[in-house]
Amino acid sequence: MEPSAVPRQVHTFREEYRAQAIGPGYRGWAHFAFTSLVCLGGITLALGRVEGVRAWELLGVPCMVVLANGVEFLGHRGPMHHSRRGLRRLFERHTAQHHRFFTHEAMAYESSRDFKMVLFPPVLLLFFLGAIATPLAALCFLLISANAGWLFLATALGYYLAYEWVHFSTHLPRDHWSARLPFVRFLRRHHQVHHDQSRMGRHNFNITFPLGDALCGTWWREKREQRRPAG
Template sequence: MTPGPIPERVAAFRRRYRAEHVGPRYSGRAHFAFTSLGALGVILLVSARLEAVRPLEWLTVPVVFLLGNAVEFLGHRGPMHHRRKGLGLLFRRHTEQHHRFFTHEALSYESSQDVKVVLFPPVLLVFFLGAVAAPVGVLTFLLSTRNVGWLFVASSVGYYLTYEWLHFCHHLPAEHPVARLRLMGWLRRHHQVHHDPSKMSRWNFNITFPLADEWCGTRWRSGISDARASGRETR
């Protein structure tokens, strides 16, 4: 899919969104830096508490990675694309805003202020750490070992950061050197298909690596006909 001119409907929505939701004091660079440095700081701080990690304890890292991939898939396929009671903000921010700001015809951001439509709000990192990573880390520490608890926190925050970084890369300008890397180009095309309005509620829900999409049969392939896709959608 070769980028072309931004369709007028998308350009109009972008102008309206920026006017209504991006204040003059917002900085996309500061947003990216807070997310990155905050998450990296937690990972380094937690990793420094590890002591003589045993091989079995290291398995926490891939287990958390696979769990994170499944949660990412389920959250994206579920409340981010279908209204759920109490989770309407997720649907509104993702389907009604993000998917109208970025389509398969206009996947790239135009300025650093557009980062607000790509990354999660900065407060979500604090919420994720306080409401998810830390409590579950304490639970794993109580049920297993101290190292497993620390590794859970480091790995879960690491997955959160991986999600944010890769999603940011998917929306880089197509000519950016990072976007032109072979792996990034493949992941970007995977995400670009998802931003096609005719496919977004059925295909390519993984933002990071399409493991759950492959497992659940929701990874789009060019050989899949529209009729087959529609048939699956109505089942």
């Protein structure tokens, strides 16, 4: 699927991006650890506060996961692929940078310094935690129940981390052991199709699991494509 040689155009873009945007002090594994530990710490803290949980409160968790999948789908199909006022940096970082740094022919990072182009910036996690997840969790806490609030916070952070880990796994080297796990292999292929520049604006916007793509008809399927080539 993925040739070992990185196409010249991608190689040139990578070299320029690394020189301009990845400072000498950047540590990819520290970035990965920060994202993972903040999310896992928040999840542990929130779940530790849940007491005497009732069935209907637990039922809220799968509902939130489905909702989060919709947000992931719409955010990716919308502002990450279409420049919108106030969200231009998101478009730049995703379409103009991530999609040129990684194409379907060159999906793997070359060193841990390339993690900067895979993971969301730490400041985005802090913004998500402080300006979105915590206020919404507080609303659930006040309007529904204390458990609903803590479960909301744990689920929101869990979904954020799942997105980061799955996306990270799709950009691991081809021979990484995790690529042999069926579910990871499926998601890698799903995301690889999205990295084909002729398809990125129309197909496979989900990263974690392709519910939004299935419901909105944007899931690219090889057989259908073979019957009717994309125009």
